[in-house]
Amino acid sequence: MRIAVLGGGVIGLSVAWRLADSGHRVELYDDDPGQGASHAGAGMLAPAGESWFGEDDLTRLGIAGLRQWPDFADRLEAASGVDVGLRREGSLLVGVDDADAATLDQVHDLLGRHGIEAERLTQRELRRIEPAATPGLRRSILLRGDLSVHNRRVVRALLTAADRAGVVVHRTRADLTDGGVAIRPTGDRAGATEPAAPRPADPRLNARPADVVVVAAGAELGAVGGLPDAVASAVRPVKGQILRLRTDPGLIEHTVRGLVRGDPAYVVPRADGELVVGATSEEQGHDVRVTADGVYELLRRGIALVPGLREAELVEAIARARPGTPDNVPLIGPIGDGVVVAAGHYRAGFLLAPITADAIAAYVDGRPAPEAVGCCDPDRFGFAPSRLMSGAANQPAGRKTGKAREAP
């Protein structure tokens, strides 16, 4: 089938590579592939923790997503020749004060109910396996199954693998149309009443027919023309600021994450000495300026978990808009004849990229999607009067087949 993918972040690229790899003709549209939220992500692959507490569906989805990663990383490295920096040391979930410890104990119980190995450490045990963690932490829980990857290497690997699998990347934005997509004229924003650039006389000049369109536009979902309102408006930008530090390799070996007197933070180590400290979550629309407050809070919290961060070089502070949804669960599935959505992954784009690609491939090929994706019905926030058609997408989540039409 001819497939158009709108969006070249970790989700769009994973979907495009997967579909091309299974024989489809894939074209991907993004004006700057890999430079959105995927460029800023830490690459932490941790299905549950301080910030997901109580979100059962999402925890289950994350666990299923994590399970795919070792194999996904192997295939991606083989297909691209790029080392994606997969780390298997696991993560330490830590709390600074008694209230943090109490919260983490609840997380510990939740993880146990989901069958995740979570081991409470004594202070002596923590000192032995991660001596750079702050002394006197009130709780530390070792999650041996957590992974991490180097986000930018994953993106580079996906670009290479997709290219080798035959994906054609168009460095432009595109909107949905009847029967495919249309390249958006430069400077034109969908929904703008006054286009910045005049549309061409005949919009069909920009039309690209496709059998299936996969909308993977992340935080830009609302800017994609032709989407049903209920879907487009389900995703909002959530600003995240994040820091990249550099020190001698080996300051810490595990991802250290947790609560600093109620405030969440994480520090993800890379093999080369890079440390990623993240991340804020701010409702600031599409404003992605780095602020004094964001950097100060990240440094304060990071130093509270790993004091040795102070000596590290501060290499970069950046901000990006992540695609948030009302329930923090992504939108994955068909929304009508020939249109599939894969968006709204918020803080879990890397964790959920393999399972999302799996699910989208299943929808496209008419196979059942992984059961854990059942909670991701893109239509769950309301019926949209402007939806393209009332097809399979209205079936209950988890039982859809979403057979795409064969030809326009």
Add this chain to the structure above:
Amino acid sequence: MRIAVLGGGVIGLSVAWRLADSGHRVELYDDDPGQGASHAGAGMLAPAGESWFGEDDLTRLGIAGLRQWPDFADRLEAASGVDVGLRREGSLLVGVDDADAATLDQVHDLLGRHGIEAERLTQRELRRIEPAATPGLRRSILLRGDLSVHNRRVVRALLTAADRAGVVVHRTRADLTDGGVAIRPTGDRAGATEPAAPRPADPRLNARPADVVVVAAGAELGAVGGLPDAVASAVRPVKGQILRLRTDPGLIEHTVRGLVRGDPAYVVPRADGELVVGATSEEQGHDVRVTADGVYELLRRGIALVPGLREAELVEAIARARPGTPDNVPLIGPIGDGVVVAAGHYRAGFLLAPITADAIAAYVDGRPAPEAVGCCDPDRFGFAPSRLMSGAANQPAGRKTGKAREAP
């Protein structure tokens, strides 16, 4: 006279402009003019404060330097056409806790003895004139006479004014030689046992004769070949990290500086909404990496003085090596026949640039230098066996004339 100036920071440029303006033929050598410590400075023109306490000579020098600034700024703006951003709102010297207040009370007394107007404010008065200052500060002292300038505009103005006055700028480093200077081959560091690039067969090819050489190499003084050891080794690099933030203009109108539970900090406002937060002082050699600790401390202290900084955009974090001396007093004066030093200005390069240019012009032309510069004898840390000659420089400070020789 033919004059060579080594170093194109605020000191070298001010000297070069001044000398060219009074009729000398001036050539300036710097591989990247204006991009050293002058690029990072805040431009605060404040002759005394929390960090100068007890340094009487330096306070007197600073007061004399400040007095020259309004006229210097006028002449510089007229000569260059560049607005240097001179601000006359004054500064607020503030302390967060009782110990800070006690220290500032001593500074207040010191300033009084030097005849500087320093007015203790009540909390209500502070709130009225600077509502964005943190509530509940234990001491605030208004220093109406303090000024500030936009450091990068001053550098730009000096480059333009120097150029218009006929200064020739060579974008290369140079060393002292008998009778002038010699251009240093690219990649070659004076004093290195193994030059990175081979020296030319005949070093005289690089020779540039000069009647007077002014060494204004700042923190790079030690790298200038041909200097007496006692002078070269009197200057050490002191790392300073500094932040540039951006917010709506008018968050604060005064420079706010002082002590945060013993830790010094300042916030300098610009007319366009830029805020400069500085500065660390670290003994790190020539390492000028921006560190997590530096940025964290600056943000922490800045926010403690002006909470509204949190909302500001963090535009830049940079570090530079400043030229420190053992007594924090610069080196200004002749060190031998035809060689004059103007270096070691540490944190006061902008404040002291006009008076330094005045003093150097006096030495070159054989006139008496400003009396306040008497403490700046470049030889005060010891006689150097390798000095070029034993001329006027050995006279007691403050009584030198330093007549330069007329021709080589």
